[in-house]
Amino acid sequence: MDAAKGIALVASNGGTVHDYEGANRIQRPLPPMVFIPSTAGSGSDISQFAIITDVRRCVKMSIISRTLVPNISIIDPLILGTKPKDLIVSSAIDAFSHAVESYVSPIAFPLTETQSLKAIDLIIRYLPQALKSPSIDVLEQLAIASTAAGMAFSNASLGMDHALAHSLGGMLDVVHGLVHPVLLPPVMRYNLPVCEEKLAEIGKIILGKRRRTSRSTALAGIEKLEENFVSLRTATRLRDIVSDRSTLPQVCRTASRDACLLTNPRSATWEEMLELCEEAW
Numbered sequence: 620m621d622a623a624k625g626i627a628l629v630a631s632n633g634g635t636v637h638d639y640e641g642a643n644r645i646q647r648p649l650p651p652m653v654f655i656p657s658t659a660g661s662g663s664d665i666s667q668f669a670i671i672t673d674v675r676r677c678v679k680m681s682i683i684s685r686t687l688v689p690n691i692s693i694i695d696p697l698i699l700g701t702k703p704k705d706l707i708v709s710s711a712i713d714a715f716s717h718a719v720e721s722y723v724s725p726i727a728f729p730l731t732e733t734q735s736l737k738a739i740d741l742i743i744r745y746l747p748q749a750l751k752s753p754s755i756d757v758l759e760q761l762a763i764a765s766t767a768a769g770m771a772f773s774n775a776s777l778g779m780d781h782a783l784a785h786s787l788g789g790m791l792d793v794v795h796g797l798v799h800p801v802l803l804p805p806v807m808r809y810n811l812p813v814c815e816e817k818l819a820e821i822g823k824i825i826l827g828k829r830r831r832t833s834r835s836t837a838l839a840g841i842e843k844l845e846e847n848f849v850s851l852r853t854a855t856r857l858r859d860i861v862s863d864r865s866t867l868p869q870v871c872r873t874a875s876r877d878a879c880l881l882t883n884p885r886s887a888t889w890e891e892m893l894e895l896c897e898e899a900w
């Protein structure tokens with residue numbers, strides 16, 4: 620879908636796709652786009668984002684513009700029934716990260732927050748069911764979750780987990796959906812001092828109840844989330860998805876220039892991100 624966005628962009632605006640890296644740099648309208656997503660995760664079928672890998676610079680470029688929202692999306696959960704389970708899991712966790720990061724984004728607002736929370740709730744409830752018995756009704760709930768999360772991050776953007784995921788994907792070709800089970804929980808802990816109440820709201824959904832304080836609800840929610848990732852048999856340590864530890868400083872320097880880092884609720888230098896990655900190793 621992002622390749623289609625890139626092709627449509629260059630066909631109508633000229634130049635190369637690199638000319639449009641960043642936000643709001645597209646001047647002319649794009650030809651009509653009709654998308655049929657084949658996973659429940661990326662949200663590209665609803666978002667104003669296109670992520671294109673520049674293989675020469677080894678970076679994933681974020682191109683952000685309202686004209687990148689397709690005219691029509693046909694979201695059919697029947698297609699999800701043809702997917703292997705590991706792809707269902709990594710896509711759903713990507714959508715989960717979209718929901719969490721858009722929810723705590725400093726530019727979130729009530730309409731995006733509602734979509735984010737809806738997506739979090741649906742994925743927590745239906746992902747385990749989708750793995751046990753992937754009925755069309757259950758897959759439909761994941762498709763709705765992915766679309767809701769896509770609508771939320773299209774307007775409220777993302778955060779540090781995605782900045783690092785883009786950098787790891789561009790430099791080392793790490794599969795996008797495999798990064799979040801490793802880095803989303805530490806990023807949530809890093810953000811805790813500045814968005815305790817919002818992370819408690821997420822914790823309440825994950826746990827099914829609140830603890831005594833917002834802080835303890837948020838922390839217990841993050842811990843439970845990590846347990847969920849372990850039970851889904853995804854990689855949970857950075858060493859499981861990155862082979863060479865010495866690449867981490869460059870990964871973090873590149874992530875510090877990613878547009879998603881601008882909307883992480885707590886600012887971070889590349890050295891602070893490196894510390895977080897070292898702890899996740």
Ligand SMILES: [Fe+2]
Nearest residue numbers: 661713717795
């Ligand atoms: Fe993503």
